[in-house]
Amino acid sequence: MTPAGLYHPGTTMLHRLPAGVKLAGLAAGITVVLLLDRRWLPAAGGGIGILYAAARIPPRLALAQVRPLLWFAVFLLVLQALLTDWQRAVSVVLTLVLGVALAGLVTLTTRVSAMLDVVEALLGPLGRFGVRPDRVGLVLALAVRGVPVIAGIAGTVRDAHRARGSTVAPWAVLVPVVVRVLRHADSLGDALAARGVDDER
């Protein structure tokens, strides 16, 4: 299964749209969602649902895009309800969820390499100020790649604790996870150097 935030292969129109168009559409879509009157938010949600269906994203994978927001959304809902009113709280949370859903749709239908091409093209003019667009692109790619890597390391460390019969306290997992992530970063650095990434000057 494709984890949240990773490309889901397909041949739909949304998959075939150029990455630049999708990123511009995402910026426009989020702006619209932010400015929309709260009465229209459910309709916007319906529209985004139709886009997910048009991209043939399985419902479970669509939900996976917004599931990580669950606890934050609950916290925000309660906070907003206490500070303002429940209608305002619902609209703030809905706006957040719709924005993340839109971003999820773009990442699910766009290869990371296509997004890197756009980012590198956009940052190209900054080259004269010493910015390396290819490096920025690489950092973004590694950030995306880091999601399953860190999740995998955390899973392994949790399993190791369980195998020894320990209860898994978050603080006990944190240190070995950080150590292993740093080790992985070291190895990845070697692999990038071996592939000549450092030579691209």
Place this chain on the structure above:
Amino acid sequence: MIVVDDVSHRLGERLALDGVTVRFAEHRVGVIGANGSGKSTFARLLNGLVVPDSGRVTVDGLSTAREGREVRRKVGFVFTDPDAQIVMPTVGEDVAFGLRRSGLPKAEITLRVTDVLGRFGLDGFEDRPAHLLSGGEKQLLALCTVLVTEPAMLVCDEPTTLLDLRNARMIGALLAGLPQRLVLITHDLAMLADFDRVLVFDEGRLVVDDVPSHAVASYRELMG
């Protein structure tokens, strides 16, 4: 021709390589030794990942210290842990990553990616998330990412250590069939039977340099 001339190198306080001198131009060269014997450091010398504290290393006349970029284009490197070599989220993108700065047209890059994946039994894997591959598939992917750039030589640092027997044999057979010159660092002595030459390292020194049967016998004796 690889020339390693009186090379010494420290890793922290430890002398990882101690006055190593060797020349080789054979097609298949194996490197064996106990853990910490210096064989991985030796492997990293060969594409300039490690520049020696003293001595010099040249690959086909190119100095790894001064012409590292050219050396790395010539010498591909495969690591033990394929997970640490994956940069992009999907298989196709990861293989294409090495060609991003090649100046090749996108159609040519796609063609090369498809071709190399097909040759290593990963055809149709282009859109698969790389992190969901099996251990053997990941090591195949690592090989593809290196071979798509068409290096003249391949250095593999224990590429089968983390694999089960079936995958280790499969990777071993694929490596044996490559047209590239190969330097293989391994603990799997059986893989070296058909090699041209085997180097044995012990405590940072090159202690045996011989045909596989003699070198492996010496290594067994050395390990007690």
